[in-house]
Amino acid sequence: MELEQARNAGFLGKNILGSDFSFDIKIKQGAGAFVCGEETALLASIEGERGMPRIRPPFPAIKGLFASPTIINNVETLSNLPWIINNGGAAYAAIGTEKSKGTKVFALAGAVKNGGLVEVPMGMTIRQMLEEIGGGSATKHPIKAVQLGGPSGGCIPESLFDTPIEYEAINATGAIMGSGGMIVMDEKTCMVDVAKFFLDFTQLESCGKCTFCRIGTVRMKEILTRICDGEGTMADIDTLEELGEQIKDASLCGLGQTAPNPVLTTLKYFRAEYEAHVKDQRCPAGVCKGLISHTIIQDDCTGCSICERYCPVDCIEGELKKPETWVIDKDVCINCGMCVEVCKPDAILVA
Amino acid sequence: MSDQITITLNGQKVETSAEATIREVAEANGTKIPTFCHDDRLKPFAACFLCVVEVEGARTLLPACSTRVAPDMVIHTDSEKVHTSRRMALDLTLSDHAGDCIAPCESTCPANIDIQGYVAHIANGNFESAVRLIKRRNPLPVVCGRICPHPCESECRRALVDEAIAINPLKRFSSEYELEQGPFVVPPGEETGKKVAVIGGGPAGLAAAQFLRELGHGVEIFEALPELGGMARYGIPRFRMPWDLMDREIKAILDMGVTVHHNQRLGTDFSVQDLKDRGFGAVLLAIGAHKPKPMRIENEDVPGVMGGVDFLREVVLGNEVEVGKSVAVIGGGDTAMDCCRVARRLGADVTLLYRRTQAEMPSLPIEQEETEEEGVEFRFLTAPVEVLMENGKSVGLKVITMELGEPDASGRRRPVPIEGSEEDLNFDLVIPAIGQDPDLSCIDNEAEKPETTRWRTFIYDENTCVTSVDGVFAAGDCAFGPDIVIRAVGEGRKAALAIDQYLNGAEVKLEKEYAISRGRLADLEMADYSPRFVHKKRALESVQPAEVRLTNEDGWAPINMGLEQVQAMAEASRCIECGCNARFDCDLRNYATEYGADESRIAGDKRNYEEDTRHPLIKIESDKCITCASCVRICSEVREINALSFIKRGFSTKIGPVFGEALTTTECDACGMCTDVCPTGTLSANTGKETGPWISNTTVTTCTSCSKGCGLEIHVAEGNVVKVRSVNGDPVNGASICAEGRFNYQLMNGEIPSGSPNALELGRNILFEAQKVVVLVSPQLTVEETFAAARLARDNGGDIYYATGTGITGEEKPFGKMRGEGNIALLNRLGAKRWSPGVRADCIVLVDAPVSAQDAEGAKIISISSVDLNIESACRIIVSDPLLASGTFLNRDGSLTVLNAAVVNAPVEVTMLSAIAALTGQKSLTDIGFIRAELAKEVSELAALTKLNGERVIETALKPEPAPVALSGRGQAFAAHMQGKGLSWS
């Protein structure tokens, strides 16, 4: 609609505003495949081909869409243009740091009080962002890490929260700026589970072309699942690391090259959590269903029966207002955690 | 000319064009880069990542197939990092690969005989080929065919359909059939001048002897007993293993040039050291295990007690053995059964004592059955505790009753004695047949004594047969302990290969080829197999009834009559061909071997069983696909057809006909190029047992089915064409071929039409009587055949014509068949005219050219073709297929393409050229050299004909003259062949 208006107003199309400059915009909707964020896959998809990356060179700038030179820009980049045109390049460059100039938009989400889209100048530290903009932890547990850069980004632990937001410093941690997704995680988040979650996504989104990405990511996910189920071995952890490094090293496009990041960074900063799953058969954050059990602490219980009502498998029983009668039948319990969510006095122990 | 730049490749400075890819530069400099997804006919794709190399300064490894070189690039193609990554790529690929490289029967066989291969030969009625194939692994098929307990059959996948294939009876049938005709003596290798002493002429020693001779080494066998054969002769009664057959089979080995020293016992008559001193470069210990295991009970060394193998040997040697009236045999194995049956034949009542129940008996059920039928009494759960003695001689046994307790390590329930159940039994002879050990006392006095184990076997390396003494090897029962004959045979071969390496001064190291398996029989699903085949019962060997067995030749005549020929062929056709059709040329398999890859290192979820045979010519086994997309790309990029595509994404990505439909519903025109570029066994010709898979020899020849002159790679096995492929890198037609070039060899495997009796003579008579002769040729003949046909016309005072067509419908682009076009430049130069219906003659000679009955009205027809020309002929001469022709072909751009006859057992001996020569009466016309010289004189532009240099394509100065022509007779036959398969081709 807007394009139509612009065209009618003579801002777009042939001979813009009577000049001899012609320019038009066409919006094309993709099918939503993650890999089509990769530029050559994007081009293939626009051409009506299977969205699958191809080798560069030739770079799109030389031979891109329909074999013509093509410049590919992100919407975020383009949206900076009006500001730069109005205020001048120098003003834009004055924001940010030496190497990373300007601003960056983040999608702040997870365990922070204030989530949402935030635009910050480059150079701000993660801690500043979390505290000054995010308003700190939204739960009663302290923040332990952020996942930065979307599904193929990496986890940055609390100890590195003073890292400034600029490309080089972020890359040095093993994470990437990427799409600007920033997910905040508190102490009740299991890092193995997080890694599994992201791998599950990328694995499904692989276009299936390259061996390492197509099969390797699935194997990583399988190993992570084993670890979360308490069936992992120490050798699995080594294989995971080896696979991750190899996939990064031998994939054609960004998807494969970054898919292992969540695993590699959590392995780097939270290896102890992996080992706890394997060696002690324990999920320190109390998340992995295969490794936890739910018990009612009768001393804290009020006998309100809300857990009984929410339990999807009806394995909680007790008499109203009689805390000493409330128990969970562990043989039936599926460790879904619903009772923990609903229990007001926090009387359910996950261990 | 593009810019030249310098790069560093594995430490060497290399000059190259700046346009080249890393792979091109590496290959040009002799460095092989592994690949799945690259093919010279395709654009770079970069998917498999097997070709990765390390480039200094690059962030990641780079795919060599598609990365261009840059000035001063420093490339490592063989670093640790590259190797690790390639291996990981293979591990991952294999982890999602489902197949059986080699059939389970072959991998279960201790000697790894190519069972699927020989069973296919038997199904085709090719018994000699079957035996040639068997003898590549087993020099004693007749012996094994009679007595092998066939572990192969217990893993046979046909059992998932109905019943296992009768593998051993098939081996027996084919090898005994062949023994009658031959027997086949394996040709010895070129003499190396080195010699090997083989101590022991049993299965291990004999096998080693054959393979050492094949490798050209001299072999002398030292045998302690009077005859060769070891346990096969001295441990198995001759009603099971007839001596005459065994003798003839052994003779075939000795005929390779093996010297035998009979009655020469190690330790008594000579020592290993003596042999070394006498100039033997290596010594193989294959002395077997001939010492009965003791029962470890009181008085077992007294007279009246005789070990099982001792008993059998004494009988074979013809020595008097006192069996008396009643005999006890102790044990449950095959030797125990044999002892029972021999003792029966010597006239005794026999009781078999076994300490467990029948279910635990290790001997084959059929042996137990036959033994029982012959009147042997089985007493189970009975163990001897003491030999009863009188006057220093055994008179019987004290036995105890047992019951079964907990399972032991072997999974069989351990027998435990029941207290107080002892009982005394009287026997004249007690034969403990509870196993045997090697007798190693023969090396007691050796200067350098090979080390031994506590089971009295030699300590040796199971992979190389190397013992602790340099130059001394061990194989067979004396090395691994007593086991079945075929295992000893397998070891004999292994030892021969190892000895060969040793004698050549190489490191002794036997490499195993990679092979993936779908799993053990017990772990597979019947549902994946059973519904795909028509069920059919297994063939049974016929066995004499017990009375006959015990009386015929006093009980010594052979008892098992084997299979009949028809039975054998039908049985062989039941085989479901488990081994991969790509086993001999699979890139995945070859690289896996080279890089030591392993499918189980990173195992996980994998593809399911999937086979699509809906297309009559192309089979798709997508469980073997590695998603390199070469097929999709050759189909779309080169053929511009798009019959194949990607289906789904990520891990579930599959390759197949669009929308998962049958290939027959797509635009596919069966060119089969996808099968050529497929690096695995996923895409292949949808053929059956007539094409193997077997190891094949290849010849490159030229297709004469249209004016293009494509290169064909002809694969021949045992004298039959089994496959035709395109020639990668061929300059003609984009190195691609069409369905006709690929599949018209099938015409040869079909029914060959029969010619007229005495056709050549008949033809000459007809020509002699004819007044006006016309020779009508197909423009698809070779240059030489065309010339000869022109001479035939000239000599008979007639004219030569070529068959015209209605139009050229072929494609100009470098692919596909050029339909209806012929380059008639040579025909014109030889004075040929266009055929027109008005031409009248009283004799028309058709040289693979069709003519309508109407046009030929009033003429006698002599037809010459490899196929039926579908016209009533006075004389029909059938010649061999053009694939078997030599010569040159004039293709559409005027160059000559060379034909090299594939060497096959041609169903027809006469070639096109020899047929024409016979009709003219000029022998010289069979001489290609003569014809070429004549042609070069007559048609100066073809002077190149006399200077062929081994190239397949030679430029000439003859200007092409394309014209619409009729299909050749063979072209028509192929179209009909395709129609018969429900495919269109015209």
Ligand code: SF4
């Ligand atoms: S495709 Fe290759 S690796 Fe796979 S089963 Fe066949 S031969 Fe073996």
Ligand code: SF4
């Ligand atoms: S069906 Fe044929 S190939 Fe398969 S295991 Fe049996 S004999 Fe071997």
Ligand code: SF4
């Ligand atoms: S079927 Fe196609 S994609 Fe699969 S391995 Fe063969 S050539 Fe490659």
Ligand code: FES
């Ligand atoms: S990626 Fe280079 S050959 Fe497959």
